[in-house]
Amino acid sequence: MTVSHSKWKSMKEELEALLVILVLARFGAVNRYIRISTRKIANVLGFSQQSSSRIMRKIAERGYISRKVTPKGEEVKITEKGLSIILKYYEELGRVLKTVSPETIVIRGIVTTGLGEGRYYLMLNGYIKQFREKLGFKPYPGTLNLKLKNLEDVVKKARLLKTPGIIIEGFSNGIRTYGRVKAFKARINDLTDDVAVVLPERTSHGFDILEIIAPFNIRERLGLKDGDEVTVTVYLQ
Amino acid sequence: MTVSHSKWKSMKEELEALLVILVLARFGAVNRYIRISTRKIANVLGFSQQSSSRIMRKIAERGYISRKVTPKGEEVKITEKGLSIILKYYEELGRVLKTVSPETIVIRGIVTTGLGEGRYYLMLNGYIKQFREKLGFKPYPGTLNLKLKNLEDVVKKARLLKTPGIIIEGFSNGIRTYGRVKAFKARINDLTDDVAVVLPERTSHGFDILEIIAPFNIRERLGLKDGDEVTVTVYLQ
DNA sequence: ATTACTATAGCTCGAGTAG
DNA sequence: TCTACTCGAGCTATAGTAA
Numbered sequence: 091m092t093v094s095h096s097k098w099k100s101m102k103e104e105l106e107a108l109l110v111i112l113v114l115a116r117f118g119a120v121n122r123y124i125r126i127s128t129r130k131i132a133n134v135l136g137f138s139q140q141s142s143s144r145i146m147r148k149i150a151e152r153g154y155i156s157r158k159v160t161p162k163g164e165e166v167k168i169t170e171k172g173l174s175i176i177l178k179y180y181e182e183l184g185r186v187l188k189t190v191s192p193e194t195i196v197i198r199g200i201v202t203t204g205l206g207e208g209r210y211y212l213m214l215n216g217y218i219k220q221f222r223e224k225l226g227f228k229p230y231p232g233t234l235n236l237k238l239k240n241l242e243d244v245v246k247k248a249r250l251l252k253t254p255g256i257i258i259e260g261f262s263n264g265i266r267t268y269g270r271v272k273a274f275k276a277r278i279n280d281l282t283d284d285v286a287v288v289l290p291e292r293t294s295h296g297f298d299i300l301e302i303i304a305p306f307n308i309r310e311r312l313g314l315k316d317g318d319e320v321t322v323t324v325y326l327q
Numbered sequence: 328m329t330v331s332h333s334k335w336k337s338m339k340e341e342l343e344a345l346l347v348i349l350v351l352a353r354f355g356a357v358n359r360y361i362r363i364s365t366r367k368i369a370n371v372l373g374f375s376q377q378s379s380s381r382i383m384r385k386i387a388e389r390g391y392i393s394r395k396v397t398p399k400g401e402e403v404k405i406t407e408k409g410l411s412i413i414l415k416y417y418e419e420l421g422r423v424l425k426t427v428s429p430e431t432i433v434i435r436g437i438v439t440t441g442l443g444e445g446r447y448y449l450m451l452n453g454y455i456k457q458f459r460e461k462l463g464f465k466p467y468p469g470t471l472n473l474k475l476k477n478l479e480d481v482v483k484k485a486r487l488l489k490t491p492g493i494i495i496e497g498f499s500n501g502i503r504t505y506g507r508v509k510a511f512k513a514r515i516n517d518l519t520d521d522v523a524v525v526l527p528e529r530t531s532h533g534f535d536i537l538e539i540i541a542p543f544n545i546r547e548r549l550g551l552k553d554g555d556e557v558t559v560t561v562y563l564q
Numbered sequence: 565a566t567t568a569c570t571a572t573a574g575c576t577c578g579a580g581t582a583g
Numbered sequence: 584t585c586t587a588c589t590c591g592a593g594c595t596a597t598a599g600t601a602a
Contacts, residue, residue: 377578377579
């Protein structure tokens with residue numbers, strides 16, 4: 091549902107219809123016919139009765155409203171098509187607003203020593219190239235493993251599994267295949283913004299482990315040791 | 328020029344700005360400057376480079392965007408004011424959508440063969456028990472997949488996602504978890520009343536597929552084959 | 565009261581073109 | 584290339600008025 095492939099004239103006409111529909115909606119023409127005159131609409135929107143008449147005819151012809159004209163006035167109702175353009179723009183605007191104020195999830199975990207698997211995977215070129223492109227950095231070879239001790243935090247991790255995120259595609263090196271990895275940009279202890287949570291699709295970790303990568307050695311940079319508690323703020327978009 | 332005329336004019340100009348802002352937002356001009364030419368914008372929106380130039384100047388003058396013009400192109404960023412009109416219309420449209428509570432939505436779609444996933448899920452006891460309780464029937468193992476070919480119908484499906492509906496809770500069988508499913512009672516081709524539209528929260532389908540379940544084999548009962556168009560009347564309450 | 569047709573004033577758009 | 588100016592063709596809005 092994009093605006094981009096429509097043409098300017100039809101888009102402007104659609105918006106003209108949208109303005110009129112918004113006024114009609116305010117008068118209650120959503121699920122029933124309302125009695126209203128072209129002059130009334132003209133006064134509310136600020137144009138002439140003649141223009142109002144012309145616009146109402148055009149909008150009705152395009153199927154946005156349904157109208158019954160009588161010498162006493164007209165009865166108007168917004169059609170499904172009329173409502174659908176409201177929804178169309180509502181969603182388009184919502185999409186833009188989402189990018190403005192990204193939602194975050196805050197997860198708490200305990201620094202743990204992993205099996206060194208992360209170090210192995212992160213050195214594979216098939217992943218490194220994509221991390222560079224999609225996350226904007228070449229990861230330090232080694233993940234920071236956090237153990238999620240509270241059920242609450244495990245549930246939050248589960249939410250990440252359902253969120254689209256940044257997809258790092260799987261690949262094959264001729265010998266074996268490596269699965270997709272989902273990533274989210276993140277922040278640790280509100281100090282550094284350049285890290286990312288990685289969720290491999292095929293993982294050997296339990297549900298209670300969160301893996302984090304960064305362009306540097308996180309333990310060194312933040313002076314972390316096993317058992318320390320850290321707060322990870324995950325950017326969902 | 329009368330006062331009232333300028334009201335309509337300013338509203339139209341505001342919406343004109345909104346369209347351009349939406350395009351700029353799609354190019355990422357939300358929190359940073361992007362490099363884009365008037366011709367590019369003109370091509371996307373379907374008008375001339377000259378009009379594009381004129382509109383960009385007007386919008387910048389009105390404070391919706393901030394731009395730096397160079398002989399090589401221009402750098403553009405949506406301003407706070409630009410974002411505020413997005414929010415303004417988002418709220419206005421949302422207000423109208425809230426008042427919309429039709430009892431039914433009619434969606435048209437083309438019968439398509441799915442991946443057989445539906446068949447698998449519907450046979451899980453965790454779901455079957457709830458379908459019986461909440462929809463009043465034990466579903467025939469297999470969903471009818473409809474491809475929504477018109478934008479209008481896709482928009483209607485999107486409306487279902489926002490409507491409460493009948494919630495079929497997710498569950499776990501010890502091995503893996505199965506997500507929540509939203510359902511709506513429905514009617515196909517005005518013939519049968521006993522079907523339901525199902526919207527899994529975690530779905531592998533695109534936005535343009537509608538899944539329908541029933542206590543019987545819908546294809547057999549209604550004599551449907553791939554490519555047939557059907558009308559689904561969805562009961563929202 | 566209404567809606568809506570006709571004629572015209574005024575505005576918008578884009579081809580040509582400069583910087 | 585880029586942005587943006589000029590100006591005429593065409594489109595849009597409204598005054599006057601009919602039904």
